[in-house]
């Protein structure tokens with residue numbers, strides 16, 4: 001493994017999203033914008049068996065099911081709240097949702113044609129173990145793929161808020177394995193898990209909010225941002241919002257267009 005990563009701890013507590021509806025507004029709607037070009041890029045046939053690892057509230061799963069017409073889909077996530085939201089989606093009645101951790105998947109070896117992670121790898125305490133698990137459950141000849149915000153390269157959709165918090169002296173609210181989101185790290189992780197024909201692609205997306213207030217509200221879907229904002233004094237909030245407005249180039253409560261960039265990676269399990 002050549003990626004310079006901090007010593008991982010497989011036992012670290014998962015980064016838990018505890019409100020599926022709030023997650024959907026904050027991030028699920030971003031994820032679906034990446035999901036479509038990602039699936040186009042994978043170019044896999046209909047009728048396969050898929051694992052959606054870190055499926056969360058089912059936002060990627062929904063696009064997967066409607067676009068790929070899979071034979072079978074299993075979604076795994078450690079968050080009961082996210083899975084409860086996913087199970088309520090009308091299009092996902094046939095999906096089997098399991099509570100589990102990407103580092104020790106509750107699945108047999110070689111049982112899937114395609115195993116994917118959508119916006120998850122940077123939350124996994126030991127990303128190399130997470131990718132090895134994706135490879136383990138994939139059949140020979142199958143595909144292992146992921147997309148993640150280019151956090152290190154400034155591609156995170158809530159970057160303006162993260163920057164403003166840092167500028168105001170709040171400790172980093174970033175995911176534990178942000179380093180894994182770069183293209184280089186992704187390639188090394190995929191090769192390190194024994195995958196072949198490893199390729200990457202950049203996916204740029206944007207989202208328009210009707211007002212600054214709408215953008216600000218959705219950010220509260222992140223438990224860490226929500227908890228921090230809940231304890232901030234009104235004057236601190238005012239300063240933070242001013243900094244975020246400045247970074248986004250928006251005045252008052254006008255509409256906001258936000259851009260984001262994801263790195264996608266795919267590889268094939270050798271026969």
Ligand SMILES: C[S@@+](CC[C@H](N)C(=O)[O-])C[C@H]1O[C@@H](n2cnc3c(N)ncnc32)[C@H](O)[C@@H]1O
Nearest residue numbers: 014031054055056059060079101102118119123
């Ligand atoms: C940003 S959300 C992505 C959800 C969904 N895949 C999507 O595209 O919107 C990250 C998800 O990773 C899950 N997660 C965090 N740690 C995990 C782990 N160790 N193994 C599997 N999933 C994990 C979280 O519960 C959360 O639902």
